[in-house]
Amino acid sequence: MSFLDEYKRQPKLFVDIPSSGTFYDHTVFEDSQFVQIPIYAMTAADDIMAKTPDALFSGKAVASVLESCVPLLKDPWQLIKTDLEYLLTAIRIASTGSKTDMKATCNVCNTENAVEIDLQNVLAHYDNFNPAASFKFKDLTINLRPITFKQLSDLGIELYQKQRTLFQLQAADMDQDEKNKQAAAVANDVLTLTTRALTKYIISISKDDKAETDSNIISNFIEENDSEISKMFTTEITKFITLASYPELKIQCAGEINDERCTNTYSVEYNSDFSSFFVRN
Numbered sequence: 667m668s669f670l671d672e673y674k675r676q677p678k679l680f681v682d683i684p685s686s687g688t689f690y691d692h693t694v695f696e697d698s699q700f701v702q703i704p705i706y707a708m709t710a711a712d713d714i715m716a717k718t719p720d721a722l723f724s725g726k727a728v729a730s731v732l733e734s735c736v737p738l739l740k741d742p743w744q745l746i747k748t749d750l751e752y753l754l755t756a757i758r759i760a761s762t763g764s765k766t767d768m769k770a771t772c773n774v775c776n777t778e779n780a781v782e783i784d785l786q787n788v789l790a791h792y793d794n795f796n797p798a799a800s801f802k803f804k805d806l807t808i809n810l811r812p813i814t815f816k817q818l819s820d821l822g823i824e825l826y827q828k829q830r831t832l833f834q835l836q837a838a839d840m841d842q843d844e845k846n847k848q849a850a851a852v853a854n855d856v857l858t859l860t861t862r863a864l865t866k867y868i869i870s871i872s873k874d875d876k877a878e879t880d881s882n883i884i885s886n887f888i889e890e891n892d893s894e895i896s897k898m899f900t901t902e903i904t905k906f907i908t909l910a911s912y913p914e915l916k917i918q919c920a921g922e923i924n925d926e927r928c929t930n931t932y933s934v935e936y937n938s939d940f941s942s943f944f945v946r947n
Contacts, residue, residue, distance in 0.1 A: 677704035678760035681789070683749045685797045689811055689869075694745070696738045705753070706735045707761040723826075725819035731757065743819075747812040748910055752792045759785050770917055770934040777921025777928065788936070791912050799909075801902045803895070806873050810906050813866045821863045828856045861889055861896070864903045912936035 680702045687700035695703070708716070712731045721727035725743075732742040735757045739745075745753070758766065767780040799810045813821075835849050865885045870877045878884060888899050914933040921928040 675706050675709070678707055679705050679756060681705060681752070681756050682793075684752050684792045684795055685746055685749050688798060689746055690744060694739070694741050696740055699738055703736060703738055703753075705756045705760045706737070708735060708757065723823070725815065725822075728754070728815070735760065743814065743816040745815045746797060747815070747818060748792055748795060748797050750815045750818075751912075752789060755785050755788045755792075759789075768915065768934065768936070770932070772917075772919040772921055772928060772930055773932060774930040775919060775921040775923045775928040777919055779917050779919055779921070781915050781917045781934070783915065783936070788912050795910060797910070799906050803898065806871055808868055808899070808902070809870045809872065810867050810903065811869045812910055813863075817866045821859065821866070824859055825856070828852055828859065858889070861885070861900075864900055867903050867906060 682701040683703065685700075687695065687698060690698070690700075692698050708731060712734050715721055715727045715730045718727055721730070729742045732739055732745075732753060736742075736753055739753070742750075764785045766783050766785060768783055769778050769780045771778050797812055801808050801810075831852050832849060835845055835852070838845060862885055865881060865888055868881075868884050870879045871884060871887070872878070888896050914935055917932055917934055919928040919930045919932070
C-alpha cells in the first residue's frame with residue numbers, strides 16, 4: 667500500500683436521487699442503492715472527455731463522466747431526465763462548487779449578460795419533484811414519467827440530422843419546386859419526431875385492469891386520432907415537462923443603447939445543454 671492512497675479521490679457529497687429508483691431495475695445502480703449515493707469530482711480525463719465534440723454529440727462524454735463520478739451507477743443511459751440532471755448538477759457542485767454563472771444575450775441591445783445560479787437550489791427543485799404523474803382522457807388514465815437519457819440523446823441526434831438536412835436543402839442546386847417539396851417532407855418528419863418525443867413521456871395508458879405500454883401503439887393512437895385529442899395530450903405532457911424543468915431565470919440587462927442604460931428584463935431557461943454544462947468558468 668502506498669502513502670499516496672491517502673490522497674486518492676474521495677466523495678465530495680452524498681445524494682438521494684429524486685425518483686427513488688421508481689423506474690429502475692437492478693441493472694441501473696449497484697445493489698439498487700438509490701440513497702446516499704457518493705458523488706466524486708471530475709478527473710483530468712473527465713475534463714478532456716467533456717470537451718470532445720464527437721463524444722458530446724453522441725452522449726458518450728456525459729455517460730463517461732457519470733460513470734467516473736458516480737461509481738454506483740452501472741447504466742447511465744437508463745437514467746430518467748430528472749435523475750440525470752440531478753446527478754450532473756451534483757457532479758458540478760463536487761467539481762467546481764455550488765455557484766455558477768449562466769450567460770445569455772439580451773434581445774434588445776445584444777449585450778451578453780450573466781446570472782448567478784445556486785446549484786443547491788437546483789438540487790432542491792428536483793428533490794421536491796414527483797417524477798410520476800398522470801392525467802385522464804374519458805375513462806383512460808395516461809401515466810407519465812420523464813424520458814431516459816438514451817431517449818433524450820437519440821431524439822437530439824435525429825432532430826439535429828433533420829435540421830442539417832433542411833440547411834443543406836437551402837444551399838442545394840436544384841429546382842425550387844423540388845426543393846420546396848423535399849423541405850416540406852423534412853418539416854413533416856420534424857413534426858412527427860416532435861410528437862414521438864412527447865409520447866416517450868407516456869409510460870402506459872390504462873383502463874380498469876388493462877394497460878398498454880407499447881410505445882408504437884401509443885404513438886399511433888395519438889397521431890391517428892382527432893386533432894383535439896392530440897392537442898390535449900400535447901398540452902398535458904408539456905405541463906409535466908415544465909414542472910420537471912428548473913424554472914426560467916430572470917436577467918436584468920446591464921448593457922447600453924445610445925449611451926443609455928438598457929432596461930430590458932428577459933428570461934432564460936436553465937442550461938441543461940450537457941455539451942456546455944461542464945465547461946469551467
